[in-house]
Amino acid sequence: MVQATTLPRNEAGINAAIDVLKQRFGEQLQTGQAIREQHGHTTTWITNQPPDAVLFPTSTDEVAEIVRTCADYGVPVIPYGTGTSLEGHVNAPAGGICVDMMRMDKILAVHAEDLDVVVQPGVTREQLNTYLRDQGLFFPIDPGANASLGGMAATRASGTNAVRYGTMKDNVLALEAVMADGGVIRTAQRAKKSSAGYDMTRLLVGSEGTLGLMTELTLRLQGIPEAIRSARCAFRSVDDACRAVMMTIQYGIPVSRIELLDEMSVRAANAYSGLDLPEMPLLLLEFHGSEAGVVEQADTFAQIAEEFGGFDIAATSTAEERSKLWQARHDMYWASLQLRPGAKGISTDVCVPISKLAECVSAARAKAEEMGLLAPMVGHVGDGNFHALLLIDMDSDAEREAADVYVGWLNELAISMEGTCTGEHGIGQGKRPYLQQELGGATRYMAAIKAALDPENILNPGKILEI
Amino acid sequence: MVQATTLPRNEAGINAAIDVLKQRFGEQLQTGQAIREQHGHTTTWITNQPPDAVLFPTSTDEVAEIVRTCADYGVPVIPYGTGTSLEGHVNAPAGGICVDMMRMDKILAVHAEDLDVVVQPGVTREQLNTYLRDQGLFFPIDPGANASLGGMAATRASGTNAVRYGTMKDNVLALEAVMADGGVIRTAQRAKKSSAGYDMTRLLVGSEGTLGLMTELTLRLQGIPEAIRSARCAFRSVDDACRAVMMTIQYGIPVSRIELLDEMSVRAANAYSGLDLPEMPLLLLEFHGSEAGVVEQADTFAQIAEEFGGFDIAATSTAEERSKLWQARHDMYWASLQLRPGAKGISTDVCVPISKLAECVSAARAKAEEMGLLAPMVGHVGDGNFHALLLIDMDSDAEREAADVYVGWLNELAISMEGTCTGEHGIGQGKRPYLQQELGGATRYMAAIKAALDPENILNPGKILEI
Structure with a gap:
């Protein structure tokens, strides 16, 4: 098991920066051990490397001020959302200041006509969807956890709806971000498409806090579909289930969700969520569209599934049954641990x-x-x-x-x-050697970009790249 | 009218590089005035600034060799596709070598099961779609011109289908590119989504040849829909037509195309393409889906259109009528000039x-x-x-x-x-001052990226950024 790497600490700089920040931010800065450990990496197997202090800014100006102070003293800055990332993203291998974004949790503007919303990074996906429901809108990206939208953008998250609606890459229209020198930028306007210059939005999405701290996100929204239909289908083998998926996608059915659970996962879900799903490889699906459209999609899928030996096919448009099923899917991580x-x-x-x-x-x-x-x-x-x-x-x-x-x-x-x-999930600390294997030569140019935008390597050091 | 800016020329370097390249590439390198002017900017209003030589590589290795030679001598390299860009993208304000990619025109691999294709940059969109038709697949991005796919990626092109299928940003899965130092990178694997490191694909898409030369593109494909239905609808004013569009989008109808022509454009289209469309503000639409689905979409649109005074609504699923209509739309640039x-x-x-x-x-x-x-x-x-x-x-x-x-x-x-x-269309030479107005502070970080990846500023200098 790869232990989290430790990087050299700038002890004097860290102490000096904490002094300055403590004076400026008072109780917004915390250095207690419990709170620091809670902001090191906890949800995963990677060793916890707590930061030296945790700061809770409430505005872009405050974030910029924190970053400028840390830049002055050469001190690492680690942005933090809900801490549900899985690859050591929030660890502090060189110590430094954790910037907890969760007090920046305002929904700043809903543009219902344009199907977009402007939020602060600490807004969670469930908070956003609860807020939007009355307006008939939703934000589709749903990793299992109730993660912050800033964190989701930083790791290029996706989840069950990505097959239809894409990932965070496709659903962030524009960002406001604080860069390593404390400069505040806006990466794009609010138009649905643009050919204006380098795609700074997509460069920051998935950069895991190593190129800038997102302080405002403009996100694409979807109208809640007229009709939603769920389905499940059991298969005799995982292989059969996967073949049915391949055919469904190739056939062009615009499935909104198509999720596989193997026997062991079904068993875990039944036990944890009180369900009685057949303990066989299972596909869970969801279809979005018009009333007629979702029935047509579900029927076409059923025909395909039967070709691959699918059985026990059950479909429902009842909201209650649907949400029970998808809650169980979202709880799979916790269910499996049991x-x-x-x-x-x-x-x-x-x-x-x-x-x-x-x-x-x-x-x-x-x-x-x-x-x-x-x-x-x-x-x-x-x-x-x-x-x-x-x-x-x-x-x-x-x-x-x-x-x-x-x-x-x-x-x-x-x-x-x-x-x-x-x-x-992203690269974080844990997958850095595999990024090298996967993209080889390209990582050299990624490192050049990192060095250009963050020459002192203060933004979330020790993540993504082996530098 | 902004004249194209001239940049200082490295006369000695250019001559030396041409000598070396001529020896190496023989007749693949051309210096005749006609061919040079043809590779300066021609389709637009911007002054033609021809390169000093035009080179026609046939492989990635050759492109890398050209770029390395130009890097050695500090000579500009300008990638060229079909020359149909509109903002002076292919001009050579500091002279240099134009790299015409049109002999790299192979379709390298069609992965029908994965709905993707690997092409060289000189393949045009029509060439690709002709090739794919038998397999029931198509590539949806369609700027008016029969542009090269490399050029389309470089300018982050879109066109009429973008409302449904996105732009080049959304449809390039991965790139192979030659960077300013001659290094060859692959930006991503062929998986549909990834959180592996910085999004070099999206950074190169839309970079207009200023960060690297694309030598291979992996593109997402779509299945040709089971049914396609076209419609047109006249309005009493452009304002009414736009309001109908707004409602159609907000209502969530998954239109594949929804195009506006004002009266003057309709008149031009009728004259140029031999049509008899009503000379009123007009919406042209296309719906993709199942047989039942496209009828449902067209009916819902018709209801919305009528609310905004739409009239003379005509829909057809006949391939011939459809293609005549869309050919006229694609010919609008030429029609309007008449x-x-x-x-x-x-x-x-x-x-x-x-x-x-x-x-x-x-x-x-x-x-x-x-x-x-x-x-x-x-x-x-x-x-x-x-x-x-x-x-x-x-x-x-x-x-x-x-x-x-x-x-x-x-x-x-x-x-x-x-x-x-x-x-x-992109920024090119013509819109550089407006990029400054639009994204202000962000351009400073774009310039830092450009300087990091191309420190000698040899890749398509004088485009996008005012450096």
Whole structure:
């Protein structure tokens, strides 16, 4: 298991910056151990590396002031949302100041006519959707956690709806960001498309806090569809299920969600969420459209599924049943952990071209069995993305090492299939060697961009790139 | 009228590089005046600034070798596709070597199951779609011209289908590119989504040849829809037509095309393309989906249109009628020029939030009338993007100056409406001052990226940024 790397600390600078910031921000700056550890990495298997202080700004000006102070003293700045990222993104390997964005939680403007909204980075996706519901609008990107929108943009998150609505890359129209020198920029206007200069929006989306701190996001919205229909379908094997997915996508059915749960995951969901789903490989689907449209989509899918031996096909347009099903899907991480109480979960995140999906999932399952690893699998399979959640006793050297071998093997397999080691979780600390394997020469130019925009390497150091 | 700026020439370097390249590439390098002028800017109003030589590489290795040689001698490199860009993108204000990509015109791999294709940059969009037709696939991005896909990616092009399928930003999965130091990179794998590192794909898309030369593109494809239905609808005013568009988009009808032609444009189309469309503000639409779906979409649109006084609504699913209509739309640039033979066309390209569309179009028309400018208007109005084509006698100082004033006025109006000066044509030479107005502080960081990736400023100098 890769331990989080430690980087050299600028002890004097850190102490001086904390003094200055404490004077300026008073109780908005906290240095207690509990709060610091809570802002180091906690949701995952990666060693916790707490920052030296946590600051809670309430405005863009305050963020700019914090960054300028840290730049003056050469001190790391680590932006923080809900802390639900999975690859050590919020760790502080060189110490420094964690900037907790969660007090910047205002929805600044809803432009219903333009289908967009302007939010501060600490707004969570559920907060936004609750706010929008009365206006018949929603924001589609839904990683499992109730993450902050700033964090979701920073990791280029996606989730179950991405097959229809894209990822954060496709749904952030514009950003306001504080750069490493404290300069505040706006990356784009609010027009739906633009050819005006370099795409700074997309450069910041997915940059994991290493190029700038997002202080305002303009997001694309969708109208709540006239009709929503859910469906589930069991298969005799994961391979059959994946083949049905491949055909569904190739056939062009505009599915909004198409999720795979393997037997083990279904068992976990039944136990955790009180469901009685058939304990077989299962596809969960959702269709958005007109009343007639969703029935047509669901029927076409059912025909395809039957060709691949799908059975126990059940569809519903009842809101209550639907939300129970999708809540269970969103709770899968926690449900799976219950399969082995006390174990830590290590999630893989490979994403492959859909033509390779069945082969990749089958190989991943066979390898886990061969290695004796408990690894329930779920997937945003419409995108070719799936997660094996390795349930590991972290006190066992042998298990930790086996997990390390497995993760490396699967990432390499996906890369060899022209896929990626990370469909949606990001690189963080944990996947830096695999980014090298995957994109090789391009990382040299990424490093040049990082050096140009953050020459002192103060923005979230030790993430994405091995510098 | 902004004349194309001239930059200092590195005369000795240019001569030395041409000698070396001539020895290496023989007849692949051309220096005749006609061919050089043909590779300077021709389709537009901007002064032609021909390169010193034109080179026709046939492989990535050759492109890398050309760039390395030019880097050694500090000589500009200007990538060239079909030369149909509109803002002086292919001019050579400091001289240098034009790299004509049109001999790199191979379709390297079609992955029908994954709905993607790998092409060389000189493949044109029509060539690609002809090739794909038998497989039931198509590439949706369609600027008017039969442009090269490399050029389309470089300018972040879009066109009539963008309202449904997005722009080049959304449809390039990955790139191979030669960077300023001659290094060859691959920006991403072939997975549908990824969170692996900085989004080098999106950084290069729209960078207009200033950050790297694209040598291979992996593009997303779409299945040819089961059914396609076209419709047209006349309105009593452009304002009414725009309001119908706004409602159609807000209502969530997944229109594939929704194009506006004003009276003057309709008149031009009728004359040029032998049509008998009603000479009123007109919307042309296309719907993609199932047989039932497209009828439902067209009916819902018709109801909305009628609310805004739409009349003479005609829909058809006949392929022949459809293609005649859309060919006429694609020929609008040439058709409009016929309204004033001998005049040059200067196209504006503003794009505003859809809620501002009616106001912006109406103001643009009123201003043109007030200034006595002949300016037929067409628009990809579903995206809030429209073009006024100013028909100008370039021999008249007064007209050139009026056009300059008008373009500046409209760009500033769009920017004040939170829109952009360019929805799809790009910045090139012509719009550099407006990029400054639009994104202000962000251009400083764009310049830092440019300096980091191309420290000698050899890649298409004098474009996008005022450096």
